[in-house]
Amino acid sequence: MAVEQVFHMNGGVGETSYANNSSVQKKVMMRARTILEESINKMFCTNLPTCLKVADLACSSGPDALLVASNIIDIVNETSLRLKVETPTFQFFLSDLFGNDFNAIFKSLPEFYHTLKQDTRCLINATPGTFYGSLFPSNSIHFFHSSFSLH
């Protein structure tokens, strides 16, 4: 069987889960926030859709998967306020290999939605598959993010 069909991080929230063993990856993501801000600001100059479609390639499971979404929402909200433009609706496509524990992400969604500001409209979708293949229709994603996924 092809590696992409069986490879996955440890699911769930137990002691050996990816969720509980990814603090280095979280630090990397926090350090890269400036690059994220610069990229989003550049995107604002050329394109500001009413529904911002974002894909996170190799999202894995656990808190990092939704940290990407909250960082992007915060940056876009701050920039929209500064530029006095309306904040878009957010649609996130969390993507990883077929064996990824997407269910663990789904279970944490109610809590995640609860943390968002009341006027933030955000939809989360899952897109299983390899980033070496075709994941989305042409020209359907405004912003791609991926962290700690090429080794």
Ligand SMILES: C[S@@+](CC[C@H](N)C(=O)[O-])C[C@H]1O[C@@H](n2cnc3c(N)ncnc32)[C@H](O)[C@@H]1O
């Ligand atoms: C170290 S984790 C990083 C997860 C997350 N981005 C983070 O920063 O915590 C690497 C992830 O890449 C995924 N991955 C590896 N090869 C992939 C591929 N070809 N397509 C999609 N995801 C892949 C793995 O399944 C794993 O979840």
